[in-house]
Amino acid sequence: MRTQEQTIDEILDLAAAQFKVPRAELSANDDFFKKLGIDSMQALSLLTRLEQHFNVELPDYELQGVSDFKTLGERIQARL
């Protein structure tokens, strides 16, 4: 079982790779819309990758209002 910190680290790795942002520039409390420069459609493509990576189903309404990696990690952790 992953710890929450491990989950968030993996999210940061995936986000950095998908949107070609240096991993070192990302941290848990970042607003991922701003830091990755993405819109809601691109956030959905990140959600798709996260669901596949963690093998979870995360309804997008659970992410309404979520914009930082830490909270995103908490929502995923709750489904692991």
Next chain:
Amino acid sequence: MTGHSGKALSWKIAGGVIEVTLHREPCNEIGTLFLSELEQLVSALPGLEESAHAFIIHSTLGCGFSAGGDLRELYEGIKTTEQSAALAEIRDFHQRIHHAMNTLDSTPLTTIAAVHGIVFGGGLELALTCDMIIADKTARFCFPELRLGIIPGFGGIPRLKRDLGNAVVRDLLLTGRSFNVTKAQQAGLVSQVAGEGQALRVARATAAQLAKLDRRTAATAKKFMKPVPYDELRQEIEIVCELYARPQVQAALKKFVESTDAQSYLP
């Protein structure tokens, strides 16, 4: 090889396969231009069917297959036109798109939607007219209409009810949430999953297999197992037109279209 090149969609016929490409930026929104070119395609279909056995529709845009109805165009129409005239235009648009999609649904050709990325609203309704949906791993499916106070208007509910079980139909429609390709395949919406960027290749391989089978038998089987739900489709148009007359819908459209948030407004 014959073909047609349009602003929203283009098609060619090669090796007995009609390949339709969607390429209207930003994400193949279905508005009046898209509809008129779709109507040209369905008008040409009877002639193309003579020399084809299969039909593939796909998008070349990175965002995905289609984000659905062009809500900005719709909102502009409502905002700038007197209400009864705007509602008449909405009814006319829905009747025309139903005719086009019903024609695609009932063509004797075997039809495949090869999809990736965003497959939302009207885009999903377009894919649902096809006999098979082949999706790559980036595909995401959604009917967000209820979040705007409307229902899918291009045949979505009748076709979804025809093709899928009630539990998943209600979940998809009543929550407005999106499904990834794994969920979509489990639900029976997607027949084959391809690697990222490979949906068209898989669709072409499937079309090549279809060519080995007797066309008339395939057309007979399709007609038997995939009846077009005309009565429900007509009812859908009436419900959609009633909903568009509600001021709450116009307010939700305004909020959605005019939002500049990265997270677009949706409840």
